[in-house]
Amino acid sequence: MKAIVIRKHGGPEVLSYEHIPDPVAEKGDVLVKVKYCAVNHLDIWVRNGIVGKKVQFPHILGCDISGTLLEGFGNFKKGEKVTVYPAFDSKVPRTSFGIIGGFGKYKGGYAELISVPKNNIIKKPDYFTDSEAASINVSYLTSWNMLERSRCKKGDMILIWGANSGIGSAAILLAKAKGLKVITIASDKNKVKFAEKLGADYVIDRSTQDVTSEVLKITNQVGVDAVIDHVGAKTWPSSLEVLKIRGIMVSCGTTSGSEGTVNIRTFYSKESQIIGAYLGSKSQLISLHKFMKLKKIKPAIDSIFDLKDAKLAHQKMEKSNQFGKILLRVSN
Ligand SMILES: NC(=O)c1ccc[n+]([C@@H]2O[C@H](COP(=O)([O-])OP(=O)(O)OC[C@H]3O[C@@H](n4cnc5c(N)ncnc54)[C@H](OP(=O)(O)O)[C@@H]3O)[C@@H](O)[C@H]2O)c1
Known part of the structure; x- marks a missing residue:
């Protein structure tokens, strides 16, 4: 699969567009074909590195994901459009949770395929487009x-x-x-x-x-x-x-x-x-989807970059040149 990989901490230059092996879903996880991944300031923190926080290189950034399921499970069908709740139980003392693509074991959504806990999968609300759905999770x-x-x-x-x-x-x-x-x-x-x-x-x-x-x-x-x-x-x-x-x-x-x-x-x-305040719960995300539909609110989207141009997206955010969310188009 194509992905933006980081092999060390640093500036936007460490974001490397590469062909890497597909991930394998571990027990309890499912593979998602990523359509859009929004850029968040967390991605910059992880890319730069924070003293005392570790990631396992090569790492993949990106916590704000919409896509389609590669296989069905429970009530979800293969190919179903979904959005991914970004937090998972990190088992780190006195820490509420880890974030997918952050400082933890899960690689993120700057990649065509991602393995995430099944429990994090939410059906994409019809009210939102794929890019809008990826703008809301964080x-x-x-x-x-x-x-x-x-x-x-x-x-x-x-x-x-x-x-x-x-x-x-x-x-x-x-x-x-x-x-x-x-x-x-x-x-x-x-x-x-x-x-x-x-x-x-x-x-x-x-x-x-x-x-x-x-x-x-x-x-x-x-x-x-x-x-x-x-x-x-x-x-x-x-x-x-x-x-x-x-x-x-x-x-x-x-x-x-x-x-x-x-x-x-x-x-x-x-x-x-x-x-x-640290993110929010999965049930809050579901309530938020309903609230935004009820109040007819669409997320403010600044721009959409192709995955290979993730560096430009990061540079835009670092210059604070954005008006709302910056997204990466990961696959069609
Ligand atoms: N706790 C959580 O769960 C959680 C979740 C999401 C985000 N966050 C954190 O929230 C922050 C914002 O994230 P984001 O993705 O929204 O970032 P962002 O889009 O990059 O926004 C940065 C904002 O900070 C403002 N800013 C920078 N320096 C400033 C200053 N000296 N005085 C006033 N405003 C200043 C900028 O305003 P100007 O353009 O006017 O300079 C810009 O609006 C980040 O630190 C991120 O890590 C935390």
Whole structure:
């Protein structure tokens, strides 16, 4: 099969388009012919490597997969269109789970064939195209989980960082559909326009405006009910500062660094909460599919690259030039 293989950690140059032997499904697993695999920031973390996290080389990235089943099992038929829930039980102490194509035993979806646990297979909802189905398993599921953890109700005000990102664009669409008021952050005019098109009520351009004072101005100095923070070190101080009393900050990412600063006095005197979110459950993914159909939401897709051009897809994400999800077309 054709695949993008990494044999060491490094920049986009380590993504090597190769012909390699087909995988063999282990007990409890099934082979999926991958149609699309979305690119996620996790792919960049795994490609670059993280101190203390190991992968077994040669490795294959990619956790956001739609495709067809190579063989039937249970209620699933051979050739059935499916989407793959990305988490599996890693048996690592104090870790909720591993992610397919991440730091764990399962190779990912930058390949024509992939072996995944049967339990992770979900029938592709007819409402979504194959490329749309591959866009939802990670950014949309995590955003959905974050919104649930924020405990926001209709009419509440939420701050969402990085409008153009996978997580940010998903969170804006889902938060608006849940009836929340959304303040989001962009960093140039085109990103501001994109955020407005997604339906954000207020867009702050962080290249020309101070985020903290603008959020406080918009909320009459009260602050927001919740913050969706996927950026990490650089944004944590503002995220905590703009929370209203008993506000909730939900954190899922470290794009700008993993050593954040917390003003502890601000944190406790407002009785704030910081909650972590790691992906979401399979049942949340199924509920999300239903919610998106009910609310007629389609994922925001920026671009689709051929598998062999995975380097270009990674470069685009690393430059933050995307407006929504970047995908790889793996097979026809
Ligand atoms: N916990 C989980 O289960 C989970 C799941 C999915 C993703 N994540 C994490 O969430 C993060 C986002 O993932 P993604 O795939 O959505 O990434 P992405 O599409 O690459 O987005 C990166 C975003 O970060 C913003 N950003 C970067 N530096 C910033 C700064 N200094 N201030 C404000 N915004 C900044 C960028 O905004 P500009 O373009 O305006 O610079 C861009 O919108 C990653 O760290 C990823 O690992 C975690």
